[in-house]
Amino acid sequence: MSQSYVPNKSVPVRVRFAPSPTGYLHVGGARTALYNYLFARRWGGKFILRIEDTDEARSTIESLKMQIEDLKWLGLDWDEGPHPQTLIDKGHFGPYRQSQRRIIYKEWAEKIIAKGLAYYCFMTDEEISQQRQQAEAQGKPPQVNSPYRHWTLDQAQEKLAQGTPATVRFKVMGEKRDYVLNDLVRGEVRFPSDMVGDFVLMRSSGMPVFNFCCAIDDHLMQISHVLRAEEHLSNTLRQMMIFEALGWKLPEYGHLSIILGPDKQKLSKRHGATSCNDYRENGFLQEAMNNFIALLGWSSPQAQEILSREELIEQFSPDRLHAAAAVFDEQKLHWVNATHLRNLPHEELWQRLLPFFNQAQLEFPTDMDWQDRALSALKTSMMTLKDGVELFKPLAKTTLPFTLPAKDTMSWESSPKVVAKWRELIAAHPQRYLTEDDFHQIQEIIKKECAVKGKFLFMPIRVAIIGKPEGAELKVLIPLIDKEVLVERADMALSLMDSPL
């Protein structure tokens, strides 16, 4: 690994993210997409979205749409691939959905067969599993040994003509040797060629298999760099063999570590939220998500923790990719999110909060000045946009539940007196909203007339306003709340104090 990585200038940078549409986009996939995106943008290359939908049973158009929505949310726009709205291909190397490239794979499979480097195999599922069991019983690697390996093409074609279903198997060369991969994140990796048996290229259904289309497409789409998940590392051997059989130049590969849950097992659904969509719905910002997942296996050369998209592009380089698996730490995500949240201009922050307010049926004044003051008062306690709902609720015209510590405050001997006076004074106030000065004056009067100070003064007032004894400063909170609402809540507090608590 070199100190500062620079891609080979003679090859245009073209990278791809190639998800299979079998569910939502999970955070691991998002990170792979992000790294590829950053790589392309950093080096002025193309970022391609290719859809690996050759598993007919599991691929759905709904999943494809969901994943595209998630990529759009993350802002990882692609130069080639299905159009984000219409799904119609854009770019000169299409189609970009593998299910629509079947003819291409068939042609190349036939070329490899013609070279004598692949063959038709008529083995049934039973024969294969039987062989595998036998091999395992003998302690040998569970590789298939097809009896059709040595058939002539004529023989095979005759059987094919009878309508017998056949797969196409790659013929792994006899003499054992090492295939050497120079991995961008792992350095030199050696695979012994006998690591794999004759593997399937084309299913009997005519659909190609992942390793085959991946190799074909990476070449045909002129992919220069492949950044993908670690689970593909061993697959790379097969792809290297296919490239070799066709006499093609290999792209560069970088195998990314996997993302683990808190129990150090591969992150999966049982860990709770793992899809990008979950995080979006839970009020995380796209900026924070990108920032946080970028840091899961990559570090900024300046040890910077909070980075904008531009900074990520500027600083990204594969030589700072970490080879070890990383645990997804939600706490740090929260911190990253809170930090980005506070850095957002208020106008923008408000726009992002709006969908959450609407969902909770909360309505607020539309003037920017009010919104600006409200955000200044409350955003420091906001980790996620969703937190904004509970935080802003006291500013809306709704009833609020009293919390347990609030009841404690209200049980103080002087509290009913204080709240009653507070109610009386605000009810008599001429304006719809109190100013900070108004509040101070009112507070002074209560202080004198009720002969209380300190927490015995402001805590009951606070509870009579927001239903709980902690929160933002009263002097900024009160000018944000309609007087009618303040009176209503004071009444509510009083009635609760009348009844035994």
Added chain:
RNA sequence: GUCCCUUUCGUCUAGAGGCCUAGGACAUCUCCCUUUCACGGAGAAGACACGAGUUCGAAUCUCGUAAGGGACGCCA
């Protein structure tokens, strides 16, 4: 079973033979700010998986062991 990958504070990581008494960030704890909470500021605690070797010197190189992960599919 065979092959491949990985292993630094609880977590994310810096580190590419002497700069390491191992640095930063999140989380934790303490203090300051504050008539509450949060924000902010200062500080504390906390790690080189283990064992051999190479070397004057090893977190860094080599080999073993252990643990975790991956591949060995007509899944991707």
